[in-house]
Amino acid sequence: MGRIDKETYYLNIAKEVSQRSTCxxxxxxxxxxxxxxxxxxxxxxxxxxxxxxxDVGICERDxxxxxxxxxxxxxxxxxxxxxxxxxxxxxxxxxxxxxxxxIYFERLDGQKLRHGKPCFMCQRAMKNAGIFxxxxxxxxxxETAITVGSL
Numbered sequence: 001m002g003r004i005d006k007e008t009y010y011l012n013i014a015k016e017v018s019q020r021s022t023c024x025x026x027x028x029x030x031x032x033x034x035x036x037x038x039x040x041x042x043x044x045x046x047x048x049x050x051x052x053x054x055d056v057g058i059c060e061r062d063x064x065x066x067x068x069x070x071x072x073x074x075x076x077x078x079x080x081x082x083x084x085x086x087x088x089x090x091x092x093x094x095x096x097x098x099x100x101x102x103i104y105f106e107r108l109d110g111q112k113l114r115h116g117k118p119c120f121m122c123q124r125a126m127k128n129a130g131i132f133x134x135x136x137x138x139x140x141x142x143e144t145a146i147t148v149g150s151l
Contacts, residue, residue, distance in 0.1 A: 010135070014030055015029060015104040017029030017043050018043055022043075022044070022077065023054070024108065025068065026044065026108055028103065028104065028105045029041070029043045029044075030080040030102065032096065032102075039094040040096075041087065042082070042085070079122050081125070081134075082122055082125050097130030098130060101118075102134070105137065105139070117149050131151075132151045135149075
């Protein structure tokens with residue numbers, strides 16, 4: 001059996017991180033890599049100490065009939081990418097400048113594949129944190145797409 005490449009390795013780890021997601025619509029996990037080492041992880045979920053959608057069984061955006069990709073401000077969750085950046089800020093042990101984000105995203109609501117990149121809000125946070133590259137793997141209804149991108 002051959003050794004897997006690093007991109008697959010990092011995306012597999014991001015997939016495992018996504019299993020902690022608390023969103024009812026999708027599971028997302030992110031890992032931040034710098035100098036070939038994981039410096040932070042994050043998954044989609046409510047802010048610390050607040051009830052999670054999976055625990056209360058209600059997605060506010062579903063309840064309001066909001067389509068995926070719209071009105072993120074009405075969602076109580078933070079995206080995996082943003083949580084990853086916040087988590088490295090909480091420990092303050094490493095600079096994010098020049099790091100690369102690996103993101104795994106799996107839809108749970110049967111919607112089609114997304115656009116293969118972080119949302120505009122996460123892209124802004126990434127830019128301010130000095131993260132200019134990402135690898136985005138998304139899975140929907142058994143269909144998989146991997147996108148490599150940069151800001």
